[in-house]
Amino acid sequence: MADGDEAHAPADIATPPGGGSTPDSPVAAASPVAAGSADELGAPAHLSPSSASAFEQCPRRWRFRYVDRLEDPPGLPAVVGTFAHLVLEHLLNEPAKGRTVDRARALAASAWPEFTETTEFGGLGLEADGVKAFKWRVWRAVEGLWQLEDPAAVEVHGTEQRVTVELGGVPFVGVVDRVDVTTEGLVVTDYKSGQPPSAAYVAPRLQQVLLYAAAVRAMTGQRPVRARLLYLIGPRTIEVEATDEATEAAVGRLVVTWGEVERRLAGAQFEARPGVLCAWCPFLDRCPEGRRDLEARVADGWRPVGAPGLRIVA
Numbered sequence: 277m278a279d280g281d282e283a284h285a286p287a288d289i290a291t292p293p294g295g296g297s298t299p300d301s302p303v304a305a306a307s308p309v310a311a312g313s314a315d316e317l318g319a320p321a322h323l324s325p326s327s328a329s330a331f332e333q334c335p336r337r338w339r340f341r342y343v344d345r346l347e348d349p350p351g352l353p354a355v356v357g358t359f360a361h362l363v364l365e366h367l368l369n370e371p372a373k374g375r376t377v378d379r380a381r382a383l384a385a386s387a388w389p390e391f392t393e394t395t396e397f398g399g400l401g402l403e404a405d406g407v408k409a410f411k412w413r414v415w416r417a418v419e420g421l422w423q424l425e426d427p428a429a430v431e432v433h434g435t436e437q438r439v440t441v442e443l444g445g446v447p448f449v450g451v452v453d454r455v456d457v458t459t460e461g462l463v464v465t466d467y468k469s470g471q472p473p474s475a476a477y478v479a480p481r482l483q484q485v486l487l488y489a490a491a492v493r494a495m496t497g498q499r500p501v502r503a504r505l506l507y508l509i510g511p512r513t514i515e516v517e518a519t520d521e522a523t524e525a526a527v528g529r530l531v532v533t534w535g536e537v538e539r540r541l542a543g544a545q546f547e548a549r550p551g552v553l554c555a556w557c558p559f560l561d562r563c564p565e566g567r568r569d570l571e572a573r574v575a576d577g578w579r580p581v582g583a584p585g586l587r588i589v590a
């Protein structure tokens with residue numbers, strides 16, 4: 277998945293205070309109704325990087341997914357990311373010298389049968405050609421790691437570590453793909469299997485790993501020195517010094533988002549924020565604003581390849 281924080285069962289980095297919630301269920305007492313008071317909607321239990329990002333992109337979609345809990349199945353890129361993350365998690369848990377390309381291939385082969393039984397993979401409904409393309413895409417991502425670093429030289433502190441903590445008063449959860457030990461200190465790493473962002477989107481993408489750095493610090497008492505995004509397909513490393521200033525700015529933005537979430541819940545109003553992503557939104561048929569926006573784009577000749585929304589407005 278675009279985000280590794282919600283991919284699969286992680287290990288706790290420390291005992292979560294009052295844990296038990298999952299990143300996929302940020303609303304404690306969600307209501308199935310489409311509108312209602314704050315009490316009916318319930319208060320959100322926490323934000324994860326992906327739920328915060330989803331809210332910032334479109335509050336209406338956030339509500340459909342996290343309050344009404346309507347189905348929002350992961351698309352192909354997210355499922356590719358899930359399997360690539362799984363292979364890399366197993367690989368980095370191997371003894372350092374054993375972290376070879378051949379070992380990664382063997383780990384992928386052994387994990388594959390069980391992975392094909394998951395609803396996430398099954399939901400893609402791939403035919404034989406699609407499965408073949410899926411495997412190649414995963415493998416391209418896994419092999420990309422060796423172009424970014426030598427995994428045999430990494431000293432792993434932990435992989436797939438759950439963080440559950442309050443940041444700036446906001447209950448925050450997430451799953452950190454990897455924390456490394458370096459001579460300078462801890463380094464937080466998140467794998468990405470999508471394309472690297474353009475310059476304008478680098479800062480928003482770093483928000484996630486800076487929040488993880490803040491969470492690791494809050495839970496362990498050790499401040500990571502750096503936070504990294506490894507774009508396995510590209511490939512490209514994007515990193516930032518996890519200074520107090522950088523992490524505080526990321527936490528500040530989380531606080532603002534949390535306040536916006538609470539404000540929408542209090543008013544039971546979640547405005548639509550139409551844009552190109554409406555073409556891939558699973559709730560397009562419930563959202564007149566998004567539908568109108570997509571119809572206008574299509575009327576102007578826009579035809580995003582493979583976008584499911586085209587079937588609705590066609």
Ligand code: SF4
Nearest residue numbers: 334337554557563566
């Ligand atoms: S269709 Fe567009 S505007 Fe409507 S909920 Fe989905 S993303 Fe938001």
